[in-house]
Amino acid sequence: MKRVGFLLKVKVDKLDEYKKHHENVWSEMLAALREAGWHNYSLFLHNNGQLFGYFETPHSLEQAQALMATQEVNTRWQEFMAPYFDANARPDEMFQELEEVFHLD
């Protein structure tokens, strides 16, 4: 299992809406993530819009994303989420991966 950490930036004026949508992520989207090997996946949000993602996967971030990219539900979810982020690309194309510099089991 590899532990992945990544950053994204949510628009400050859309934080409440973003949070609300994440209380009710489509069950089809959750199933697709599970099947693509996204485990123990959390998103953490700062009130300045900084979003931090953490998950565990048998794959790399690139592979885990490539597996999701084949899923039609992911295309729909990313298009749905695009207006909440500070760019025009799909959110899953803007992930900034971080380096894990310490781990304690």
Next chain:
Amino acid sequence: MKRVGFLLKVKVDKLDEYKKHHENVWSEMLAALREAGWHNYSLFLHNNGQLFGYFETPHSLEQAQALMATQEVNTRWQEFMAPYFDANARPDEMFQELEEVFHLD
């Protein structure tokens, strides 16, 4: 188990040294963290100095920190790490906790 996410900022001109120290965290410090209920603890670093911490604990962040604060080795470690951070306080007094807005097991 509660999942905790927090942010800190490392000085950009000290990233390499910071990383090096975290490859060899004192075993006494690791034992103190384990005993204080810091599990599956990772630190992720962006090359702009943004540091993200993730861990799982039966406690809150405040309680997990309070348990560490009683440990003499933690005082020594925080004093050792203080010069690597953008402030004068001890690093463990500058944690910015993030809100978990999504989780998939």
